[in-house]
Amino acid sequence: MNETTVIIGGGQAGAQAVDSLRREGFQGRLVLIGEEAELPYQRPPLSKKFLSGELTEERLWFRHRGFYDEHRTELLLGARAARIDRTERRVWLTDGRDFPYDRLLLCLGATSRRLSCEGAELEGVHYLRGLADALRLKQAIRPGARVVIVGGGYIGLETAATCRKLGCEVTVLEMGDRIMNRVVAASVSEYFAAEHAAHGVRILCATRVAKLEGSRCVERVVCEDGSTHAADLVVVGVGAVPTTGLASDAGLACDNGIVVDEFCRTSDPAIFAAGDCTNHPSPHYGRRLRLESVDNAFEQAKAAAQNMLGRAVVHDRIPWFWSDQFDNKLLIVGLSAGYDRLVLRGDPATRSFSICYLAGRELLALEAINHSKDYMAARKLIGERVRVDPDKLHDMGVALKEAV
Amino acid sequence: MTPRIVFIDADGRRREVEARVGISLMEVAKQHGVSGIVAQCGGACACATCEVYVEPGWLDRLEPPEDMELGMLESAYEPRSNSRLSCQIPITPTLDGLEVRIPPRQA
Numbered sequence: 001m002n003e004t005t006v007i008i009g010g011g012q013a014g015a016q017a018v019d020s021l022r023r024e025g026f027q028g029r030l031v032l033i034g035e036e037a038e039l040p041y042q043r044p045p046l047s048k049k050f051l052s053g054e055l056t057e058e059r060l061w062f063r064h065r066g067f068y069d070e071h072r073t074e075l076l077l078g079a080r081a082a083r084i085d086r087t088e089r090r091v092w093l094t095d096g097r098d099f100p101y102d103r104l105l106l107c108l109g110a111t112s113r114r115l116s117c118e119g120a121e122l123e124g125v126h127y128l129r130g131l132a133d134a135l136r137l138k139q140a141i142r143p144g145a146r147v148v149i150v151g152g153g154y155i156g157l158e159t160a161a162t163c164r165k166l167g168c169e170v171t172v173l174e175m176g177d178r179i180m181n182r183v184v185a186a187s188v189s190e191y192f193a194a195e196h197a198a199h200g201v202r203i204l205c206a207t208r209v210a211k212l213e214g215s216r217c218v219e220r221v222v223c224e225d226g227s228t229h230a231a232d233l234v235v236v237g238v239g240a241v242p243t244t245g246l247a248s249d250a251g252l253a254c255d256n257g258i259v260v261d262e263f264c265r266t267s268d269p270a271i272f273a274a275g276d277c278t279n280h281p282s283p284h285y286g287r288r289l290r291l292e293s294v295d296n297a298f299e300q301a302k303a304a305a306q307n308m309l310g311r312a313v314v315h316d317r318i319p320w321f322w323s324d325q326f327d328n329k330l331l332i333v334g335l336s337a338g339y340d341r342l343v344l345r346g347d348p349a350t351r352s353f354s355i356c357y358l359a360g361r362e363l364l365a366l367e368a369i370n371h372s373k374d375y376m377a378a379r380k381l382i383g384e385r386v387r388v389d390p391d392k393l394h395d396m397g398v399a400l401k402e403a404v
Numbered sequence: 405m406t407p408r409i410v411f412i413d414a415d416g417r418r419r420e421v422e423a424r425v426g427i428s429l430m431e432v433a434k435q436h437g438v439s440g441i442v443a444q445c446g447g448a449c450a451c452a453t454c455e456v457y458v459e460p461g462w463l464d465r466l467e468p469p470e471d472m473e474l475g476m477l478e479s480a481y482e483p484r485s486n487s488r489l490s491c492q493i494p495i496t497p498t499l500d501g502l503e504v505r506i507p508p509r510q511a
């Protein structure tokens with residue numbers, strides 16, 4: 001078989017696709033094109049154990065270099081795809097090289113949403129998406145440094161916790177009325193706000209950044225309410241946008257991500273896509289999703305690999321997410337949109353509790369704070385659409401899997 | 405001294421590898437391409453896809469699991485009394501000779 005598969009993108013999805021394609025028996029030529037110079041690596045630790053110094057760079061790698069040789073993969077790192085010629089079935093790189101393909105997999109990921117206010121281009125303004133960002137930030141962090149974080153989402157809060165552990169003075173500016181307001185229940189926001197406060201992180205909600213000031217480096221953040229926050233460095237975590245340029249330039253359907261079907265196929269049957277860059281259907285939830293998650297990148301790449309080999313594997317998983325902030329682990333499973341009832345299990349004062357989101361008697365999602373048992377049980381209950389008993393749910397004395 | 409670890413797959417095949425002190429048992433498995441250890445979350449104790457069954461005699465020589473790991477294990481793939489998440493086992497010199505079995509599937 002002389003078929004060629006080209007993968008563009010060397011993140012979680014791209015690396016997983018190499019593994020899955022070979023494991024599923026793909027014998028042809030396999031090319032992985034990655035923009036970053038490093039071997040494919042894990043991103044989640046960048047704001048946590050990598051930034052804190054607990055993990056070295058090579059411990060972020062999914063696989064050592066030899067893996068790609070063993071899997072007969074042409075690994076092109078530091079290489080950027082410029083254009084996809086769908087008629088010729090060929091990928092052109094910015095350096096002029098070109099690769100023909102029979103099947104193409106796009107794992108383009110997402111990029112940090114940038115601040116657009118005055119002063120956003122000053123030195124000392126950081127984003128955290130890739131290893132290069134993390135290394136730059138790590139070098140800038142000093143004990144006692146005044147760190148202002150724009151955005152109280154996962155990235156902002158994880159970075160806040162790490163910077164605080166490293167001895168920085170940390171202020172988080174969140175424009176919403178509470179932190180993580182798009183992803184967790186109010187009581188969970190409240191719990192994490194209290195945890196951050198207890199560790200000395202200052203969190204200001206309903207606070208919008210107006211501009212950044214400084215002569216060359218950022219020196220202060222000015223908010224719309226007129227307040228000013230002195231800053232030695234600023235970290236911006238205000239969300240991400242899917243990387244779709246290559247796909248839309250090639251005429252593939254894009255709409256908040258590259259549009260794929262449940263088999264991970266784009267609007268061109270020879271081209272598949274997986275990971276953060278996709279807008280994909282969720283049969284379980286009956287709607288389209290764009291997820292920024294390790295799990296989705298991993299599973300969608302696995303399904304895409306199988307579909308590229310002519311199988312018919314539907315990508316239909318219950319999404320899950322996690323976040324580590326100080327000694328707290330937040331575990332989220334499912335999607336809460338459409339819930340009609342919230343049930344609190346346990347007592348936040350014990351530092352271990354969960355929030356159940358119900359639609360009638362169906363559990364849609366669960367947020368577990370330092371409670372892995374509920375989280376794991378919920379994965380099953382949600383996936384199998386088990387009807388739960390709301391009256392038993394609130395009692396932490398009843399195991400979640402028994403609250404049916 | 406470099407500890408040696410034995411991974412036994414679901415078909416009973418043994419594979420002995422060298423393990424670097426200070427990393428986790430899960431990372432050892434990944435470094436050596438031991439199949440059956442998925443470790444989707446990369447060691448954050450968030451996915452229960454790096455489960456191993458620890459061979460008799462070794463369980464007591466490991467640091468006991470924390471609550472977070474125990475909670476994950478309850479719904480892991482066919483959990484047994486000797487189930488552990490390999491991402492939660494740091495390699496120490498005293499683990500030279502450790503033997504673990506890999507379940508046929510992960511959660």
